Amino acid sequence: MQHDATVHVIDDDQAVRESLAFLLQSVRIPAVVHESASSFLTSLTTGQNGCIITDIRMPDISGIDLLRRIKDLNVPMPVIVITGHGDVPLAVEAMKLGAFDFLEKPFDDEAMITTVRLALNRAKQAEKASADRADLGKRITSLSSRERDVLNGLIAGHSNKVIAANLSISPRTVEIYRANVMTKMQAESLSELVRMAITAGLAGSD
Template sequence: MSPNKTVYVIDDDPAMRDSLDFLLDSAGFKVTLFDSALSFLDAVPSLGFGCVVSDVRMPGLDGIDLLKRLKSDNKQLPVIIMTGHGDIPLAVEAMKLGAIDFLEKPFEDERLLNTITVALSRADHERKGESVTADITARIAALSPRERQVMEGLIAGLSNKLIAREYNISPRTIEVYRANVMTKMQASSISELVRLAMRGGILKD
């Protein structure tokens, strides 16, 4: 799958929008322009994943308000804030609200392109990680109560015999449950089962 190359530019200055559109398009990004934070937020429900590049000072909703709204709506989009000279305190506030970086105007074209590329790459990696964790959690949820007990015994390092004694059932039955656990969890070894249990949150590292 090709890397995500979508960028959403938000700036009330038409010249700045056109300049960024030309730069990003030339670098192979798929660019969508917005003249205000409000028009972007209105469009968000229909937009796919991408990197947001927003000016911090805009009429109506500014970049800080935008970050607050995205945070309250739990929108997981990487945001890069563009600031004018003297806006460093605002930029720091933006970082505290979840912006991943800020660029002080005028900035080098290459710096913007690199910042966007890193932001998209990191965000894609995090999203894939969240997807894997959700998959493991679903596997754990699919275990029966007895299979869950056997799994907890296995990751605690107990033998089949000790687990059988704990629940007053035969070791042979534990072998069946153990096989079911390994199949459902898609684990080929106890060490892999332990790693999955840690990722799924039932065993703390």
């Protein structure tokens, strides 16, 4: 079961993290605070979604190191980095490591809220895309070996006649398998089937 989308505020400065949490909660965005990257990583559980706000300069694990850990752990939450004056090189490094955005101190409250909402929207889209891929994977798994062969032929752009010749079966039999594929994949057109194949990473299969 997944948790509600939550903003995780990570900063070793108590005043900063509490003021950020108050700001977000004032516009009805759930937020929890962590005094260090270590405490956040310790509390991390499967299925969490939302986004992360982290200071770039912290003792123990820095914001940059946290980004590396998050990348290694495949944590899907977008990361917003807070940087101090003169930390532009670190901010650029953070973006290269996959940070969603960075804001320089002192940041504008509205800018922070806008950035958080964009990050949460990105996270929601990524979550939906992941669920869609998982659903497509189940549909593909439901195909028989021969139906999968026909699917591969279709997404390769082959006609029923060519698929039939390649598989040493009749075009009529290909039509039957093709109808089964469309039904099982829940595709209403060939173009929709191709889009599904691309999403599932099947495009280019032989």
